[in-house]
Amino acid sequence: MLKMVETLRKNQIAVQDVGDGRPVILLAGFGLDHTVWDAQVTMLSATHRTLCIDLRGTGQSDKPRLGYTLSELTADVVGVADALGLGSFDLVGWSFGGQVAFNLAARHPERVRRLVLVGSNGVRGCRSDEFPFGRRRDRLEPMLVRGETENRPASRRATIAAGFANEPNPAVLDYLTAVSLQMPSWSALACYTTMLDADLISEIPALTMPVRLIVGSEDPVHPVQGARWLAERLADGYVLEMPGCGHYPMFEAGAMLDHGLHQFLDGDPEVLVPQARGRSE
Numbered sequence: 001m002l003k004m005v006e007t008l009r010k011n012q013i014a015v016q017d018v019g020d021g022r023p024v025i026l027l028a029g030f031g032l033d034h035t036v037w038d039a040q041v042t043m044l045s046a047t048h049r050t051l052c053i054d055l056r057g058t059g060q061s062d063k064p065r066l067g068y069t070l071s072e073l074t075a076d077v078v079g080v081a082d083a084l085g086l087g088s089f090d091l092v093g094w095s096f097g098g099q100v101a102f103n104l105a106a107r108h109p110e111r112v113r114r115l116v117l118v119g120s121n122g123v124r125g126c127r128s129d130e131f132p133f134g135r136r137r138d139r140l141e142p143m144l145v146r147g148e149t150e151n152r153p154a155s156r157r158a159t160i161a162a163g164f165a166n167e168p169n170p171a172v173l174d175y176l177t178a179v180s181l182q183m184p185s186w187s188a189l190a191c192y193t194t195m196l197d198a199d200l201i202s203e204i205p206a207l208t209m210p211v212r213l214i215v216g217s218e219d220p221v222h223p224v225q226g227a228r229w230l231a232e233r234l235a236d237g238y239v240l241e242m243p244g245c246g247h248y249p250m251f252e253a254g255a256m257l258d259h260g261l262h263q264f265l266d267g268d269p270e271v272l273v274p275q276a277r278g279r280s281e
Helices: 034-044 070-083 096-107 137-150 152-161 170-180 185-197 201-206 224-233 254-266
Strands: 002-006 012-018 022-027 048-053 089-094 112-118 211-216 237-242
Touching (some): 002 070, 096 201, 112 254, 137 152, 137 185, 211 224
Parallel strands (some): 089 112
8 A cells, every 4th residue: 555654854755555564664776666666565565564665756755856865865764664653674775775775774773673785785876995896976977967957768768778787678668767757857866966975884883783785796786796895894794696687686586586585584684694794695
């Protein structure tokens, strides 16, 4: 069921709330919404209260002119959890949603039971001297801004297509582009800045909960090397690498993604996450 929840900051945030049991919150990637998790909700809601939140500026949530910092996006998610009476919960963040999830886990570790980062390193949207993985900001940002201002539909479609390891199914690409275009330019441009400005490396020690990183071996957006780098620095981090998969595992490797989520969220973290930190499955 899709419901609108008003946060303390007076934003209406859309939440798909399905199933019963221990709560798990899912956050989609840049510009996308709860519908991308359809198969995962079908699987998880058999045993979990499964909540998919449309981040501010996306899907059915409010799209204000301002308010897209990582802190504000995180506050929306916490506000939804508070409004729905959730204490602690499992948290899954994909791509840009992974940055929001990482920030929430660092700021509110008592709320996050287990954290899953899908197609995300969580800490940065581009490379730096300390984190030498992913794309260069000086090349990426002008391309994204130019595309958004000159030909938004074509740019969104091309950006999405470039994330797949292989040529995507045209129907899937049409669908993802249509969902993405619900995000207006003012929201997208602000979130590009937030994504590329983010540097949460100093927050790594705050994450003491079990963390699983589920990343495609061919992900061109957040390379698996960055996930391994993060896992080695986490207190309890583990990488599940999906062979031949790019940045869209729910469409490229759905069965493997579902298995990884189910195994981690429903299993014993002491068994699932070995002491050898940063190890890949």
